[in-house]
Amino acid sequence: MKEKDTQKIFTEYLAKQNLRMTSQRELILKTLCRQKKHVTAEQLYEQLKKTDKSIGHATVYRTLKLLTEAGIARELNFGEGSIRYEPDTDNTHHDHLVCVQCGENVEFFDEDIEKLQQAVAEKYGYELMDHSMNLYGTCSKCRGKAD
Amino acid sequence: MKEKDTQKIFTEYLAKQNLRMTSQRELILKTLCRQKKHVTAEQLYEQLKKTDKSIGHATVYRTLKLLTEAGIARELNFGEGSIRYEPDTDNTHHDHLVCVQCGENVEFFDEDIEKLQQAVAEKYGYELMDHSMNLYGTCSKCRGKAD
């Protein structure tokens, strides 16, 4: 599967809504795509500040919402009280396996689970549109340590 | 599977932590168990007010946390910005299939999915402790309506 040209997709998405690409939106997209870990809006804001001292919270929140609508970012809710974001650059949907101790997490995709989810939805007459699945446990590294 | 004697379980849990059963905690537990739908802390608070006008927000939040720790309540996060709670009265774990339009939801349990989740965790060296899985779609009733 090819990597998306996120910049182009975003610009086209914006155009369709009569919205514009701006330098801030461009920077936020680039910065999000560069992340190695899932970030909160606040964490992203802190990083963006280093490049653009004048950027505001509101712009970050508003842009993350737009990126999500455009299918370029995904919201992750690990029950921490704030939403984390990950770039969705290669159209590869995946779920998360999170260590409850150190927070380290693995992205995985299980086709059998996806099929069963589809089957469950159909069984109850629902048309499945999306899902969120997070597995919580302890990673081997954390289990190695004394409690 | 037997229904839990939640009152007893809670009292024992509290005792173990050197905490006490009180009339407020008892009322909150009873009221939660009576719910037909998943409630937010605020919704529960509103209902509790009718029985005990002097009850405070803090007590409700604090007690819901205790009930969750005691394994009597479960937190549900449907990405709405607030946490919903359901009583976990019969030890039957289940997941949720939620209609994104009307909010109606179905509780389901799929043993095959559970097994596969376990397998995924093992594959990555994690010891699975918990998971959250929510399927989002449109129910047949909502699809019947014109958009």
Added chain:
DNA sequence: TTATATGCAAATTATTTGCAGCGCA
């Protein structure tokens, strides 16, 4: 008696909104 629990209000945290001014199409 004495540690724990409660209600209240203030504090926090995450996020959203209103608005005046700025800047691209």
Added chain:
DNA sequence: TGCGCTGCAAATAATTTGCATATAA
């Protein structure tokens, strides 16, 4: 030259915390 965009600050919303008082064991 207008309409969307931005930063700021104030507004919300959900939840937590500090504290004086009340209460269970």
